[in-house]
Amino acid sequence: MERNFYFFNPNTMSFEKAKLSFWGFIKRIVWVGATAISFAILVLWIAFYVFDSPREKMLQRENNELKEQLNIISERLDVMSLTLEDIQDRDDQVYRTIFEADPIPFEKRNPWFNLRTRYDSIPMNETLKLLKNIDIKTSTLLFKLNEERISLDTLLQLAERKSDMMASIPAIRPIKNMYNVTSGFGMRIHPILKTRQPHRGVDITAPKGTPVYATADGVVSYKQAPSGYGLSVIVDHGYSYETLYAHLSKKIVKSGQKVKRGELIGYVGNTGFSVGAHLHYEVWKNNIPVNPVNFFLSEITPEEYNSILESSKIVNQALSF
Numbered sequence: 213m214e215r216n217f218y219f220f221n222p223n224t225m226s227f228e229k230a231k232l233s234f235w236g237f238i239k240r241i242v243w244v245g246a247t248a249i250s251f252a253i254l255v256l257w258i259a260f261y262v263f264d265s266p267r268e269k270m271l272q273r274e275n276n277e278l279k280e281q282l283n284i285i286s287e288r289l290d291v292m293s294l295t296l297e298d299i300q301d302r303d304d305q306v307y308r309t310i311f312e313a314d315p316i317p318f319e320k321r322n323p324w325f326n327l328r329t330r331y332d333s334i335p336m337n338e339t340l341k342l343l344k345n346i347d348i349k350t351s352t353l354l355f356k357l358n359e360e361r362i363s364l365d366t367l368l369q370l371a372e373r374k375s376d377m378m379a380s381i382p383a384i385r386p387i388k389n390m391y392n393v394t395s396g397f398g399m400r401i402h403p404i405l406k407t408r409q410p411h412r413g414v415d416i417t418a419p420k421g422t423p424v425y426a427t428a429d430g431v432v433s434y435k436q437a438p439s440g441y442g443l444s445v446i447v448d449h450g451y452s453y454e455t456l457y458a459h460l461s462k463k464i465v466k467s468g469q470k471v472k473r474g475e476l477i478g479y480v481g482n483t484g485f486s487v488g489a490h491l492h493y494e495v496w497k498n499n500i501p502v503n504p505v506n507f508f509l510s511e512i513t514p515e516e517y518n519s520i521l522e523s524s525k526i527v528n529q530a531l532s533f
């Protein structure tokens with residue numbers, strides 16, 4: 213097959229017939245086709261990569277908004293983290309100090325090092341980095357919050373035990389107006405036996421019938437006071453504390469009965485080996501008698517304390533055992 217093609221010859225200034233072979237014709241077709249396809253590819257590339265479609269534009273907008281939201285969440289998490297750190301500081305510096313608890317170890321409160329590895333194998337873009345940060349922050353916050361909850365539970369238990377213990381330590385005066393401590397703690401001359409003997413408590417003179425109060429929470433003991441103590445009450449306060457109130461004219465509590473600090477337990481008298489109405493008051497700690505004057509500290513003024521301490525040093529004026 214042969215087709216006629218013409219070309220313009222500038223020398224003759226006329227169109228001349230050109231002969232084109234079959235393969236020449238095919239080559240030309242292929243060349244035109246390849247050019248057209250290349251051009252189409254170029255147009256498509258521009259359409260895809262240079263200009264966004266409306267759908268792409270919408271997704272881009274959504275994406276930007278999401279990123280913005282993620283940034284806001286991330287900032288809020290920072291604020292929450294700071295607030296929690298403040299609570300942790302108070303926990304360590306104040307609450308744990310008050311209740312004599314050990315501080316929480318650093319690694320228990322800071323799980324960062326374990327969490328960092330979770331995203332390490334994923335290739336990161338900006339959004340993923342943001343998500344990774346948020347994930348680390350929320351996980352850390354959850355971990356720390358849980359640790360803080362456990363810590364506060366422990367402190368609550370300590371606080372309950374502490375307040376229970378504080379209520380069980382003798383801390384008030386067994387008689388409301390007890391300025392007249394006539395015999396102190398320690399060695400003194402016994403009023404009846406007239407020999408030097410250890411005095412295991414303090415003697416407080418008061419008119420017969422003056423109310424006597426339990427000095428801490430406890431249970432009235434089944435133990436009996438030694439002979440010579442007259443009508444007596446022993447209160448077991450737990451935490452290795454006991455108190456004893458002797459020479460009463462009347463007691464109004466029974467063995468096994470629970471008493472509160474400040475509760476009336478009896479009245480001053482002169483029963484047993486005693487030479488006048490007074491209360492003999494003892495405080496025992498770990499089965500050893502200790503000076504009761506040291507346990508009045510919480511409710512007397514420094515002047516009262518000095519006065520009681522001075523008069524309690526007078527060893528010759530004992531009224532009883």
Ligand SMILES: [Zn+2]
Pocket residue numbers: 395411413414415492493530531532533
């Ligand atoms: Zn005494």
